[in-house]
Amino acid sequence: MAYEQVKVKTPLILRLLPILSIITFFGTWQLVVDWEIVPSTMLASPIQIFQLFLVKWTEVNPDGALLSQHIWTSVQEAFTGYLLALLVGIPLGLAMGWFIVVEGLSRPIFEMIRPIPPVAWIPLVIFWFGIGISGKVFIIWIGGIVPCVINSYEGVRMTNPTLIQMARTYGATDWQIFKQICIPSALPMVFGALQIALACCWTNLVAAELLAADVGLGFLITMGRKLALPDMVLLGMIMIGLTGVVIGVVINYFEKRLLAGIRR
């Protein structure tokens, strides 16, 4: 290739300012608690949260599970729902984009379910599944499937019509065009859906766990509230954020590798 990879240095100020911002944020937070400007029943300091974080790896009480168990349960639930959402949503969306019969049949039902927030399903889900893993998976699935369907559908719809016409001049069948032209050109949109659906799933997971669970990061927050322990609430929040970021980075990595040849 004629192009050489050159590393462009970020200006010094852009590297310093974020550090400064973070130090100021946590410093102020710490001081606000230390000097009791805010009472300790309302806010825990970063150091207290970090201490609880260390303790929770080995200490089951007061919420009944180790931090690793909370994380693992939440990740398991989220991924089961997420994968099921991809498995159903992406093929459905792709087919809706290309086959008029599929679109005609599934569109009205999809549009009916779409505006209902997944959290609104929770009471019904408790009737059906109790507070075990399957109910939460169902809610995560409902939340994750929507962006999968929409993005895959739009991806197929945005296929360049000239490419389809060209494939027709080659004598391609409808199915061949769908497989060889529509799906590949929808892929960037589908990968977009992976990220969006994951964010949806992760958010819904917490909502589901807040209402019905006995272990999980959302449950950790609920317990923190019930026991009036702000450090536990904040630890739960931070762990949800961190785990979400880690999953996002992993997905992003795979997306980049898989799409290397497609990016224009």
Place this chain on the structure above:
Amino acid sequence: MREERHPGQAKIECKDITKVFIQKGKQRVHVLDHISLDVKENEFVVILGPGQSGKSTLLRIIAGLETPTEGHVRIDGQEVEGPGPERGLVFQGYMLFAWKTVLGNVEMGPKLRGVPKKERREIAAHYIHLVGLDGFENHYPHQLSGGMKQRVGIARAYANNPQVMLLDEPFGQLDAQTRYFMEKETARIWETEKRTILFVTNNIDEAIYLADRIVTMEGKLPGRMHVVYRVDLPRPREHTDMAFLKLRHEITEASELTL
């Protein structure tokens, strides 16, 4: 060279083609008005006209991508009812499969027709060589320059072994130098593997450089055929040749085009 099965019969026969588009459900746009055009086997015909003269629509009708409001198109005496593999298409915007390599793009046509892998690899290799892209088989379109992309487009059209090649302003997006070079390449490719070619352009030099026959279109809708010029200059042609310049002057005068 292939044998002509029906001597004297036109390869492409357009008879009284009229096209009216209905826009937004009620507005009628008259794009083509009674176009009749015969193209002989292995003839290189250029349709020359300014923008908005209906020339691309004519090409799309011959390709079978649009149906004429009136009239018909026949290829080898067979009426055109839709797109088909005997007509290869090359577009201005390249229209490559961005997710396929050069090889993948060129072998797409044979692949969709169900040609076995080994055979279609040979076909693809042959045409990639013909357009001078050896060594770029595994490059993706985004790694290629505009001229190279259009070479892929030409190789891809050739790979279906079409009877007729339809090129719609194929070099319209290229810079002047690359365009000039690609015109030379087109002439070389055509002389190596002759096909009946219908080439749409708005560039007079390009038309004279390539064509056996130039069909000019009037500059406004509805598109009407204006004058037909026969270009009897020997190949390879020279842009600075006296006869070249004379013809160029004649066409410019007649069509009142400004370059």
